[in-house]
Amino acid sequence: MPETEPAHPAHPALGFEEVVHQRARLAVLAVLAEAGEADFGFLKSTLGLTDGNLGRHLAVLAEAGLVRQRKDTEGRRPRTWVTITGQGRSALAAELAGMRALLARLDPHGG
Amino acid sequence: MPETEPAHPAHPALGFEEVVHQRARLAVLAVLAEAGEADFGFLKSTLGLTDGNLGRHLAVLAEAGLVRQRKDTEGRRPRTWVTITGQGRSALAAELAGMRALLARLDPHGG
Numbered sequence: 577m578p579e580t581e582p583a584h585p586a587h588p589a590l591g592f593e594e595v596v597h598q599r600a601r602l603a604v605l606a607v608l609a610e611a612g613e614a615d616f617g618f619l620k621s622t623l624g625l626t627d628g629n630l631g632r633h634l635a636v637l638a639e640a641g642l643v644r645q646r647k648d649t650e651g652r653r654p655r656t657w658v659t660i661t662g663q664g665r666s667a668l669a670a671e672l673a674g675m676r677a678l679l680a681r682l683d684p685h686g687g
Numbered sequence: 688m689p690e691t692e693p694a695h696p697a698h699p700a701l702g703f704e705e706v707v708h709q710r711a712r713l714a715v716l717a718v719l720a721e722a723g724e725a726d727f728g729f730l731k732s733t734l735g736l737t738d739g740n741l742g743r744h745l746a747v748l749a750e751a752g753l754v755r756q757r758k759d760t761e762g763r764r765p766r767t768w769v770t771i772t773g774q775g776r777s778a779l780a781a782e783l784a785g786m787r788a789l790l791a792r793l794d795p796h797g798g
Contacts, residue, residue, distance in 0.1 A: 587714055587717060587718060587733065587734065588717075589710070589713045589714035589717040589718075590710065590711075590714045590734060590735070592710050592713075594710055597708075597710055599700070599701065599703050599705055599708055600701075602700045602703075603698055603700035603701045606698060606699075606700040606789065606792075606793055607698060607700075609793060610792075610793070622698065623698065623701060624701070668793070669794075672789070672790055672793060672794050672797065673797075675786040675789065675790060676790060676797065678717065678783070678786065679783055679786060679787060679790075681717075681721075682717055682720060682721070682779070682783060683780075683783050686783060686784075686787065
């Protein structure tokens, strides 16, 4: 069960949604936002995750409607393709907006 | 045991350190970076966390040398003060730099 701290807009650091903000899931959404679609093997190697780890994170993202998974076969090899959904792109955009708000507050002259 | 994905600079989303990036811990460091020092009660109410939750996150942050805790009493009431360390400020700065890198990559014209 992900931690369910109340959304607490008082501080931008608390505006992040755990399902998106968690490091590996954020990386999956970021790669998919660029690639549109990627297969499981590509995500695994690009992000340096294990099968189990990536599988669990994809299940959380799919459960939240942020990615879709489909299976096909290449020759006799089964392949799993992962696509970011419109909802996934919006959730990632909200995460990035939260990062911008936090940067504006903590490091207004940075970068 | 926090997830120990290998640091994988290939994608900026994977450059975050879990001990800092985790939502509640990030919020604690952000509030302390602004306030310098705050007492347990203030952190708890400002961030909307439970005693147990905040206590666990502070233990992880203290273990990593990012915050220091000290106890004193006000009247007969024990109080716990939490201070961000120099290492804590650097770790937060690295997190913000990672956010900036991710924004530059995914949303170069945003904000």
